[in-house]
Each structure stands twice: as structure tokens, then as C-alpha cells.
Amino acid sequence: MRMLASFSGGKDSVLSLDRALEQGHEIAGLFVTVDIDGSSWFHDINHDILEAVSMNLAIPVFFCPCRQGDDYTLDYEKSMRQMIAITRAQACIFGDIDIESHRQWAEERAQNLGIEAVFPLWQENRRKLVSEFVDKGYKAAIKKVNKKYLDSKYLGRVLDHELIEEFEMMGIDSCGENGEYHTLVYDGPIFSKGINLRLGKILENEYCYSREIELA
Numbered sequence: 001m002r003m004l005a006s007f008s009g010g011k012d013s014v015l016s017l018d019r020a021l022e023q024g025h026e027i028a029g030l031f032v033t034v035d036i037d038g039s040s041w042f043h044d045i046n047h048d049i050l051e052a053v054s055m056n057l058a059i060p061v062f063f064c065p066c067r068q069g070d071d072y073t074l075d076y077e078k079s080m081r082q083m084i085a086i087t088r089a090q091a092c093i094f095g096d097i098d099i100e101s102h103r104q105w106a107e108e109r110a111q112n113l114g115i116e117a118v119f120p121l122w123q124e125n126r127r128k129l130v131s132e133f134v135d136k137g138y139k140a141a142i143k144k145v146n147k148k149y150l151d152s153k154y155l156g157r158v159l160d161h162e163l164i165e166e167f168e169m170m171g172i173d174s175c176g177e178n179g180e181y182h183t184l185v186y187d188g189p190i191f192s193k194g195i196n197l198r199l200g201k202i203l204e205n206e207y208c209y210s211r212e213i214e215l216a
Contacts, residue, residue, distance in 0.1 A: 002026045003118065004083060005093040006106070007061070009045045009053060011140045011159065012095035012121060012175075014185040015133050017057075019120040020093050021190060028087035030054055030061040033076060041066060043182045044144055044209050049195070056191045073109070080113055091116035097177055098123055126175035127164070134160055138188030141197060142181050144209035149180040152208040156199045159183055182209075 003020060007013045007030035020027065032050055033041045040050065047063070054061035064079035066072045083089070092110055096102045096119055103119060110117035121129055133140070140159045145151065149172050157163055164174045172180050187194030200210050 001090045001116070001118075002028050002088060003091045003093055004029050004031045004062075004080070004087060004089045005059075006095070007032050008043045008095070008182075009040060009050055009185060010043055010095075010143070010183045011130065011133050011138065011185055012097065012177075014138060014140075014188065014190070015129065015136075016093050016095040016120040018136065018138075018188075018190055020118070025091075027059050027093075028089045029083060030057070030059055031064060031080060031083055031092070032061060033064045033066045033072070035066065038063075041072075043184065045184055049184065049197070052195050053185070053191075056193060056195060058192065073105075077109055077112055080109065084113060084115060089115060091118050093118050093120060095121060097121050097126060097129065097175065099177065126173060126177055127168075130159070130164055130175045131161070134164070136189055138185055139194065140183035140185045141199075143184040144182040144207055146180050146207055147204070148206075150208075152202050152204070154181065155202065155208060155210065 003025050005013065005017050005027055017027065035041055039046050050061055062083050064076060066075040092115055094106045094117060096106065107117045142154045142157045142159065145154050167174050176182065186197055202208060202210050
């Protein structure tokens with residue numbers, strides 16, 4: 001099928017994209033929601049980095065400005081409808097694993113837009129998925145952490161088997177599916193080449209993150 005990918009730039013988005021490509025689907029575009037400052041929602045990845053990812057994947061990226069609360073859903077559907085018209089996509093890929101409310105939200109959006117919602121990672125073991133990501137040769141940097149679970153020293157760390165083990169010893173979900181951490185994927189099998197990154201000023205609220213990740 002011809003698909004859009006609801007894309008965050010993180011490991012689950014990339015692994016679901018990897019699987020869709022392996023299955024022979026055509027990816028018409030990466031659909032990224034951005035906040036008022038132009039950084040991606042939830043992962044806080046800035047525009048230039050996402051453009052670089054798009055270029056390396058040879059897949060166009062579409063940015064969808066979304067407001068907070070209920071307006072997020074309205075803005076999402078409006079932009080997605082425009083992208084479907086442009087790309088003639090029949091489906092959209094989502095990287096959700098096992099949180100039912102997330103799947104229900106995505107399926108409602110797809111139904112409203114007349115396309116299929118596809119979940120390549122659904123109901124698979126979280127530890128096996130993050131291990132598969134690493135074993136396939138993908139490189140992801142820890143981009144954002146929830147301070148209830150982790151502190152700023154983890155920012156910039158590369159997700160590998162050692163770090164997965166460390167998270168599990170700390171009682172943290174190795175896949176970060178509960179929002180413990182977010183990643184930025186910068187290299188791997190579907191990239192034409194790796195992206196060199198530099199971490200800038202660290203910001204803190206209930207999270208620790210940097211919006212000043214730049215191309216090094």
C-alpha cells in the first residue's frame with residue numbers, strides 16, 4: 001500500500017517504518033506534528049534535524065502545526081487530510097506498541113479520514129522490540145527524559161544493549177513506552193548515511209531535554 005508514517009523521529013517510529021519497507025509498502029511521506037515553537041510534539045526535535053532525517057531516508061517530510069488539547073486532534077486531521085490529497089496515501093503507519101488509548105485515537109483519526117491505520121509493532125514484547133532495533137544496527141540518542149525516572153546525564157547517551165540492561169536494573173521500562181525517555185534516531189539500515197549531531201543547552205521542567213540539537 002501507499003502509506004504515510006506518523007513520525008516522531010524516535011526508535012518506535014523508525015522500527016515501524018523499517019518493517020513497512022521490508023513488507024514492500026511505499027512510504028509517501030513522514031507526517032510530523034510540531035508545536036508553536038516549531039519543534040516536534042513530545043520528542044522536541046527541531047525542524048533542521050527532521051529535514052536531515054527526511055533527506056537521508058529519501059522520504060519527504062510534512063510538518064503539521066498542532067495546538068494543545070482538543071485542538072491538537074482538529075489540527076492533526078486537517079493537515080493529514082491535506083497530505084492524503086497530495087500523496088494519495090491509502091494508510092498511515094503508527095509506532096504504538098500496546099497502549100490501547102493511543103491505538104484507539106489513531107484508529108479514530110484514520111476512520112475519519114477514510115484510510116487504514118497500520119500498527120507494525122502492535123502487542124509485541126517491548127524488550128524484544130528495543131533489542132531488535134539495536135540488533136538491526138540503528139543508532140538512537142536519548143533526546144528527552146522524564147525527571148521522575150531519569151536525570152540529565154542520560155541525554156545524548158546512545159541506546160544500546162548495555163543501556164537497556166541499565167534501565168531494567170533501575171526498574172525502568174526498557175522501551176520507554178510509558179514516557180520515561182524519548183530518542184532521536186540518527187543512523188541505521190534505511191539511512192543513506194549517519195547524521196552527526198551536537199547537543200546544545202539543556203532545558204528543564206518536568207523533563208530534561210535540549211531543543212538545540214544541531215548538525216555537527
